[in-house]
Amino acid sequence: xxxxxxxxxxxxxxxxxxxxxxxxxxxxxxxxxxxxxxxxxxxxxxxxxxxxxxxxxxxxxxxxxxxxxxxxxxxxxxxxxxxxxxxxxxxxxxxxxxxxxxxxxxxxxxxxxxxxxxxxxxxxxxxxxxxxxxxxxxxxxxxxxxxxxxxxxxxxxxxxxxxxxxxxxxxxxxxxxxxxxxxxxxxxxxxxxxxxxxxxxxxxxxxxxxxxxxxxxxxxxxxxxxxxxxxxxxxxxxxxxxxxxxxxxxxxxxxxxxxxxxxxxxxxxxxxxxxxxxxxxxxxxxxxxxxxxxxxxxxxxxxxxxxxxxxxxxxxxxxxxxxxxxxxxx
Numbered sequence: 001x002x003x004x005x006x007x008x009x010x011x012x013x014x015x016x017x018x019x020x021x022x023x024x025x026x027x028x029x030x031x032x033x034x035x036x037x038x039x040x041x042x043x044x045x046x047x048x049x050x051x052x053x054x055x056x057x058x059x060x061x062x063x064x065x066x067x068x069x070x071x072x073x074x075x076x077x078x079x080x081x082x083x084x085x086x087x088x089x090x091x092x093x094x095x096x097x098x099x100x101x102x103x104x105x106x107x108x109x110x111x112x113x114x115x116x117x118x119x120x121x122x123x124x125x126x127x128x129x130x131x132x133x134x135x136x137x138x139x140x141x142x143x144x145x146x147x148x149x150x151x152x153x154x155x156x157x158x159x160x161x162x163x164x165x166x167x168x169x170x171x172x173x174x175x176x177x178x179x180x181x182x183x184x185x186x187x188x189x190x191x192x193x194x195x196x197x198x199x200x201x202x203x204x205x206x207x208x209x210x211x212x213x214x215x216x217x218x219x220x221x222x223x224x225x226x227x228x229x230x231x232x233x234x235x236x237x238x239x240x241x242x243x244x245x246x247x248x249x250x251x252x253x254x255x256x257x258x259x260x261x262x263x264x265x266x267x268x269x270x271x272x273x274x275x276x277x278x279x280x281x282x283x284x285x286x287x288x289x290x291x292x293x294x295x296x297x298x299x300x301x302x303x304x305x306x307x308x309x310x311x312x313x314x315x316x317x318x319x320x321x322x323x324x325x326x327x328x329x330x
Contacts, residue, residue: 021047022096030295031132032093034064034125040096041067044103051103057120058204061163062138064125066204071102072109072116076320078312079214081120081205084169084221084267085160086127087292090301091220094284095121097302102309115313118212123201126163130156131292138163150188158290160189162199167191169219171202174231174273175264192265209271215316216243217279218308219267222293224283228256231269240278243315247280250311251304256283278315282308 021043045054057068080098082091099119103109122128126138133156135143142163149165150156161167165186170179173196183191197203209217229244230237241255248255264270268279284301285293 020100022093022100031292032089032295033132033134034122034128037092037096037122037125038065038067041069044069044096044100048103051109052099057208058200060124060126061200062126062142064129066123066125066201067120068208069099069119069121070116071099071119072112074112074114074116076115076316077118077212077214078115078309078316079118079120079209079212079217080220080309080312081123081218081267082220083122083124083128084219085167086124086129086131086162087158087160087290088220088222089122089128089131090293090295090298091222091284092122092128093295093298094220094301094305095119098305098309101306108310111310112313113317115215115316117309117313118208118214120205120208123205124162124168126201127159127161127168130163131159132156145186149186156188157292158188161187161191162201164199165191166193166199168199168201169221169266171196171199172206172265172267172270173197174266174270178263179265180263196265205267206270213275215277215319216312217268217271217277218312219279219281221281221283222285222288224287225251225253225285226256226283227251227253228268228281228283229278230256231264231266231272233272236276236278239319240272243278243311244280246311246315247282247308250307251282253282253304256281277319 022040041054053070055068056065058066060066080095082095083089102117129137130146135146138146167190170192176196179192197206227244227248229240233240244255268281271279285297
């Protein structure tokens with residue numbers, strides 16, 4: 001009996017985490033929470049050590065940490081984000097799975113070369129917490145305001161905004177002024193705020209983007225199985241559509257066809273306008289109306305997206321080569 005106990009203790013210390021450590025893949029719950037997300041980050045850091053860095057890039061409006069996870073040691077970078085919207089927490093799980101895959105697969109990690117990939121899996125933890133019905137986790141004086149922004153309903157499953165009722169993906173200074181027909185006051189969805197870059201969460205990812213200056217950027221959203229790439233790309237339209245087509249071929253998603261008069265104010269709109277580099281909004285999961293996709297869709301969506309980082313790395317390196325040739329030619 002004593003020998004068995006000793007052996008079991010040894011196994012606990014030798015194998016602290018299963019091969020795949022993401023909490024949602026080890027359970028059958030219905031949600032991926034901010035708390036589970038935090039635990040998974042530090043489990044990954046403990047297991048993969050120097051292969052990744054965990055940075056606090058800012059704080060939400062209610063003080064929850066916003067994490068940036070850097071995989072690789074290269075000075076050049078790619079940025080992948082998830083969960084601009086509270087009801088799109090499944091994208092946090094997708095981006096976390098990408099982190100784990102990138103560090104676990106040795107060949108994939110070694111092929112990164114002089115690139116790093118920065119992952120921001122959950123940009124809107126306040127919105128996620130509200131959408132999952134955990135309003136009790138907010139200060140008492142804020143709960144009435146949150147319920148008011150939810151039009152008095154106790155059902156928060158349609159919540160998109162951050163904790164202050166601002167839609168984070170309507171907060172960027174690329175078409176913000178022209179954005180009309182939205183909510184005129186803080187709400188569970190579609191309120192653009194009093195001014196762009198007002199929300200702390202948006203300030204955090206803009207600051208990170210300005211600091212690392214990615215060659216490519218992707219923002220994950222969660223309804224429609226589409227890829228959007230076009231926003232004032234102008235002379236770069238052919239370049240960007242070529243990359244979008246490769247992402248579509250990899251995922252099996254359709255290429256989105258935005259209205260030519262689309263206004264923007266989203267993260268990728270701002271990135272394209274600011275840096276004149278490619279950025280893509282990838283909508284995972286079959287279309288759902290005003291709620292979060294079921295977790296049962298995740299396995300298929302992961303299979304569709306597991307090679308996305310490889311495509312992005314190849315295309316980023318190709319962009320660098322073209323840029324270098326142009327400089328040499330001059």
